[in-house]
Amino acid sequence: MADPKIILAEISRDLDSRIKLYIKDEHPRNLIEAVRQYPYAGGKRIRPSLVIASCGAVGGEKSKSIPLAVAIEYIHNFTLIHDDIIDGDRERRGMPTSHTKYGTPTAILAGDALFGKAFNVLSELDVSDKDLRRILRSITAAVWDLARGQQMDINNECGRTVTIDDYIETIRLKTGVLFAASAVGGALIGGADDLTIEAICRYATSLGIAFQIFDDILGIAGDPIKTGKSVGNDIRRGKYTAITCHAAESIKDENEMRRFCSIFGKIDSSEEEIGVVRSILERSGSIAYAVRLAEKYSKDAVSELSLLTSSEDKDFMIDLARYAVTRSV
């Protein structure tokens, strides 16, 4: 397996100038600064890479997909800004979040402005009328589903038990659909036929789900120094993940279950209590279960690509699916 981090870094380098191109110096300066903060700060650039790789993997001219890649990255960043407000997170990758730095009103507006800019960039796509409409439909449906997924995430924190199916549906909406819109858009620009587009859609949906399951694993069992995530937060917030869904059904010892329930969702849990929950989750096999589940989705994703002919871009897409469930960041 090649290291997709290296390819992601290469794509990011090329993308960065385009990401900066559309956000001009304008007044009021504090808004423009807030709009720039997240997209300029980098990140993994997985979604735009997926746009470009999908376009290439179906034999398309990759440069034509760049405006879509930029638009998708803006949309992803707009959702991050609003997410951070919703979750009350004060830091992202060691930096102050948008609302912490600029205040909530400006952060809300910066997200909205970035969202508007994303669709502005889309109007530049060099594709047929029919494809432009399909891309519009798929991205706007993704934004709609994203909001639904985020709302389900909020609802899931309200104390009711969440089944693994609920969890998968939540992350499909929250992450899978924008991954799918990215890959489908790239493939459309690349001139793929409908059968290929459907396979790529399934690939990217499974990839997104694998990614999110693993993200949630890193949030509970990852190394906070590498991930930049505070390990206890998801537990304190009572966030349902593949791990906790499994635990809710698998912890047989009554005392352990009582201990687990007394800490899960308790916003001021101490580091020691978080440690207790982590070891309960290890003993119940819930972490291992979640890893297996992520790997299953990753394999499902890869299997969808069999109808593509060999290419560097196809290899990257395969590697990305493996990276999704092996990364430490």
Add this chain to the structure above:
Amino acid sequence: MADPKIILAEISRDLDSRIKLYIKDEHPRNLIEAVRQYPYAGGKRIRPSLVIASCGAVGGEKSKSIPLAVAIEYIHNFTLIHDDIIDGDRERRGMPTSHTKYGTPTAILAGDALFGKAFNVLSELDVSDKDLRRILRSITAAVWDLARGQQMDINNECGRTVTIDDYIETIRLKTGVLFAASAVGGALIGGADDLTIEAICRYATSLGIAFQIFDDILGIAGDPIKTGKSVGNDIRRGKYTAITCHAAESIKDENEMRRFCSIFGKIDSSEEEIGVVRSILERSGSIAYAVRLAEKYSKDAVSELSLLTSSEDKDFMIDLARYAVTRSV
């Protein structure tokens, strides 16, 4: 002058079913309910009426402009939801605001979802590729400018003196550009030539500015029972309007100026203090000045329509410009 309220009410009736058409029953229910709250509650429907009337006034088939009218109304409502969070307003037209009813996280998501839905609806427009791109560009530029205008509004509350030019630029961005995108979009769908589109763009921009100046007048000098606006709030918040911009330059009496400055922007001003400021603003001629300014923009708007041939839709557009500066609501 015909009463545009009657025509607005008629257009609203036809629009309502279309506005409801696109927001299906889906889970999670609390999000869908929040998404529906503002667009279902009605309102003046000025922007969508402008879309439809512009289309008709240039000889177009008005039914073709309905998806754009719906999309613009969604966009307007999404900005209202986020605005209410930003301003911390607890009521809108006597009803609890979105974040008051559903909580800020759901209100943020409801706005985002509505925004996404707006662009989803646009993909259905029965127009040429070229016109679709022009409409996309003009609406997304409007959303971008809207966020800039709202940020300027926030910045304007931070104590520095705002000139009348700053104020006009703020409301042009906040209100003028979406009015313009509405009318321009309608005219494009109606098949207007570039010269007509430019005139209609100037008409709608001036109309939007007239509307907003008058809205700000109603916020300070209107009848709160009719407007549903709490009269003191703009003064307590230190919001710059045409009235207060004029006052800052025109109050000659030092004592009055001192009194004005001690109350303007004082968040806990009493009803009595608000009354004092209102009578100072009347004595300084600032309210009359603002009314004249709104009337000037209204007249400018009307004069731009001279190149259109006579029609009911043109009459409505003229009446709308007059209504903008004579209404009590």
